[in-house]
Structure formats: C-alpha cells, structure tokens
Amino acid sequence: MNTEFLLTSLVVVATPGTGVLYTVAAGLSRGTRAAAVAAVGCTLGTLPHLAAALTGLAALLHTSALAFRILTYLGVAYLLSMAWSTLRDKDAFTVDDRDRAAAPPSAARVIASGVLVNLLNPKLTLFFFAFLPQFVTPGEPGALPRMVQLSAVFMALTFVVFLLYGRFAAAMRSRVLTRPRVLTWLRRVFAGAFAALGARLAFL
Template sequence: MSLAFLLTTLVVVATPGTGVVYTLAAALAHGRRASVVAAFACALGIVPHALATVTGLAALLNASATAFQFLRYAGVAYLLYMAWTTLRDKEAITVEQDTPPRSSAQVIVRGVLVNLLNPKLTIFFFAFLPQFVNPDEPHALPRMLGLSGVFMLLTFVVFALYGVLAASLRSRITARPRVMAWLRRSFAGSFLALGAKLAFTAR
C-alpha cells in the first residue's frame, strides 16, 4: 500500500461532505454512540460502490446516462428529504434525558442511504482505484478489495472522530435554543447545498 494512496484517501475522507454532515447531526442530536453508529453506516454505504468498481459495474454506470441519472436524482431526492426533516423536526437535536435515543437501525439505514444514493462515489472509485492497481497484475482483485477496505476503515475513523468531537460539545450547544435553531437551519442548508451540487454535477 502506497503512502500516496493513504494521503489521497485521508484528504478525500476528511473533506466535509454529506457523510460528515450526517454524522455531525447524529452526534448533536443523539450523542457519541449515535455518531459512531452513523460513521459506521456511512462507511457501510461505500460497500456497493466498491463492489461495483471491482466487478466492473462502475464501467456500465459510467457509460449509461440513464442509470447514472436515475441514481443521481434518487440521491438528490433523499438529500432534499433529509433537509426537510431536519428543518421540520424542532426536537431533532435535543438532550432530553427521558427521550429514548433513535435506534441504531434507524441511524444505520439513513447513513447507508446517504452514501448508497450517491453515484459519484461509484465514479470516484472507478477513477481512483486503477491509479493504484494495475488490472493486469496478478492478484489485482484482492488488492482492489483490500484498498477499498482501507478506504472504508479510514472513512469510519475520520467520521467517528468528527462525531465524537461534536458529541463532546453537545450539552453546551444544545443548552442554547438560538444556537440549536441556527444549527438546525445550517444542517438543512447543507443537505440542500449537497443535493443541488449532486443535481448539477455531470458524469
């Protein structure tokens, strides 16, 4: 495994995007455990994209405008839904001791969908992995799977660090109603912006 791969992966993963926004929202809404579960879910959502790349389905998606458009607009619709629910639910980010936390299954499903419905991840893997693996070399398939696993692991670690840091400030932030209203609008706006970016991004 090359140092260039690790550095490139860290830059890509650490750059704030949909997964980071979702993990931070989970951390502030439900605490440290939820943020780690959200980070795991976002990493899990990478699996289909990595498998698509390794099995060659990414090439089909890259060549098929219809397939790409379908996934892209499904992703846009889901991001708009996330923005709407975040803005609508005024109790989405609270520290109520008597309020049961959102189940891990709910957090995981949302987190997986955030990454699953982003076709740019498949295209990214399709363009990213071949730079570090020669398809003609022996054991190319296990190597690509291994590098995909490292990408997922770093995604989980970085996102979890984002979430744990946000969760550590949770009680201070959530005690201020104005800050909470600003955060709710900021998260909703972030999902809207990410959805608009995905909608207007060409293959």
C-alpha cells in the same frame, strides 16, 4: 501501502460531505454512541460502490448517462428529504433530561440512514472506478485482492475520520444545544447544508 493512495483517500474522506454532515448531526443530537453508529452506517454505505466497481457496474454508470442520472436524482431526493425533516423537526437536537424518556432511533435505523447517505452518492462509485485502478497493475494475478485491500483501507479511513468528527460534535453538544437560539440556527444550517449538497449533486 502507497503513500499517495493514503494521502488522497484521507483528503477525500476528510472533505466535509453528506456522510460527515450526517455523523456530526448524530453526535450533536444523541452523543458519542450515536455518532459511532452513524459512522458505521456511512462506512458500510461504501460497500455497494466497491461491489459495483469490482463487478463492472461502475463502467455502466460511467458510460450510461441515463443510469448515472437516475442514481444522482435519487440521491438528490433523499438529501432534500433530509433537509426538510431536519428543518421541521424541532426536537432533532436536544439535551433536555425530559427527552430521555423518548425512544431514540434504533441503531439499525441510524445505520440504515447512514448507508443510504453514501449509497445514493454516485460520486463514490466513480471514485472507486477511476481512482483504485491507478494503484493496481492490469492483468496482475493479485489485482482483485489488491483492490479489495485498498478498498478496506479506504473504508477504515472513512470510519476513523467520521468517528473523529462525530466525537468532536458530541463533545460540543451540551455547550451548543442548551441555547434555544443556537438550536434554531443549527437546524437551519444543517437543513441548508443538506439542501445545498443536493443541489450541487443535481448539477454535476
């Protein structure tokens, strides 16, 4: 495996973004298992981008400003909705035993949200389109399997790194979430981060 590919992929994955933020929020609010489920969802969210790159849709997004903008604004809208829901939901982060009776979000719902977080991120499509081909020889018979292999490595790195972020957040859960003032600021920070990421995406 190319060392340059591994290092670059690791930097891309480890750089905090929407997926990391979503996984950390899951770990803080519902613990290690929820963080792992969120990491799975965010990892699966890279599959559509991989498929787009392999089928040539990424080329369309790269050349069509309208198609790229539509996908971008869908992502912006989703991030802003996450910011609003995080800010107004005062029970988003809690470790109170009384809350255990309330039904937590299902694994399917957590995964679906994680998929959407990465699905509506056009930068991932461009990453697969612009980055992966650099490690594949054009016209080589095994070019397609090679791209699939590299993509699988990228997805594995995504899951492992996101899981580490989530586990760390879960480990800090009881220390952070038993303080009301911290809870208030935590909601504001996460809401602000989602909104900031949405604004940044809007002005790409």
